[in-house]
Amino acid sequence: MRHLSLGVAIAAAAGCATAVEAAASASHVVQPGETLSGIAAANGLPTESLAAWNGISSETLVISGSSITVPTAEEAGVSASTASTGAASGGSHVVVAGESLGSIAGANGVSVSELAAANGLSETGILPEAATLQIPAPSTTTATSTAPAGLGAITSPWGDLYLDPAAAEAWNAMRDQSLADYGQDLYPAGPLSAYRTSEQQGELYESFLNGVGDPANPPGYSSHEVGLSVDVATPEMRYVVDQIGAAYGWGKLEAPDEWWHVTYGG
Ligand SMILES: [Zn+2]
Numbered sequence: 001m002r003h004l005s006l007g008v009a010i011a012a013a014a015g016c017a018t019a020v021e022a023a024a025s026a027s028h029v030v031q032p033g034e035t036l037s038g039i040a041a042a043n044g045l046p047t048e049s050l051a052a053w054n055g056i057s058s059e060t061l062v063i064s065g066s067s068i069t070v071p072t073a074e075e076a077g078v079s080a081s082t083a084s085t086g087a088a089s090g091g092s093h094v095v096v097a098g099e100s101l102g103s104i105a106g107a108n109g110v111s112v113s114e115l116a117a118a119n120g121l122s123e124t125g126i127l128p129e130a131a132t133l134q135i136p137a138p139s140t141t142t143a144t145s146t147a148p149a150g151l152g153a154i155t156s157p158w159g160d161l162y163l164d165p166a167a168a169e170a171w172n173a174m175r176d177q178s179l180a181d182y183g184q185d186l187y188p189a190g191p192l193s194a195y196r197t198s199e200q201q202g203e204l205y206e207s208f209l210n211g212v213g214d215p216a217n218p219p220g221y222s223s224h225e226v227g228l229s230v231d232v233a234t235p236e237m238r239y240v241v242d243q244i245g246a247a248y249g250w251g252k253l254e255a256p257d258e259w260w261h262v263t264y265g266g
Contacts, residue, residue, distance in 0.1 A: 148195065
């Protein structure tokens with residue numbers, strides 16, 4: 001924490017100055033010899049938080065002269081206490097920057113109210129980053145992707161999910177290379193994170209209108225409904241798509257505020 005380079009010291013001082021007026025993230029220009037973990041430590045942040053905030057892997061080698069955004073500890077939720085754990089049968093999930101109860105619920109095929117109740121949270125409360133949420137098992141009434149005619153299948157921890165046939169074929173080839181060259185699996189973050197029916201899109205849009213979900217397009221206006229987008233599960237997956245996706249027609253083509261959302265452009 002104390003062996004700061006000059007650049008970090010200046011950035012940290014600037015961060016303190018702005019924190020007095022209004023907490024806000026600050027841009028930091030990477031100095032020679034700096035690492036992501038070093039910058040994170042100098043700003044009192046977990047490396048994972050800083051990486052997630054910038055939509056990059058925590059393993060990323062930051063390049064001298066490039067610029068990264070350093071959130072305040074408050075923005076990153078570092079001081080927030082970890083949500084208490086409770087008995088649940090659906091596993092757990094560590095919150096990363098940019099996620100909401102609505103996005104996590106949607107990605108796991110559970111309702112916002114089920115997820116909030118399982119964690120003793122308000123449906124409209126602030127979700128602290130790095131908190132561990134218990135994910136309840138999806139209720140039997142929650143729709144999961146059925147096998148729609150004319151779509152191609154991709155592998156996920158929830159069984160096959162679906163995409164436009166060309167998008168699915170390209171995804172599967174990209175996944176093969178990711179596994180071979182990076183040892184990194186690629187899969188959607190949840191049952192609703194690849195192809196969605198218009199009905200499922202409508203449910204996400206309703207959550208957004210009710211203030212409990214991420215921004216979602218109305219039914220008929222999402223690239224998920226035509227099977228051309230995937231919401232990847234981790235920043236590490238997004239990193240690999242950034243590295244090799246272009247050769248397969250996959251990349252960050254839309255929704256710049258959603259690091260997890262990648263799209264097939266053909
Ligand atoms: Zn998406």
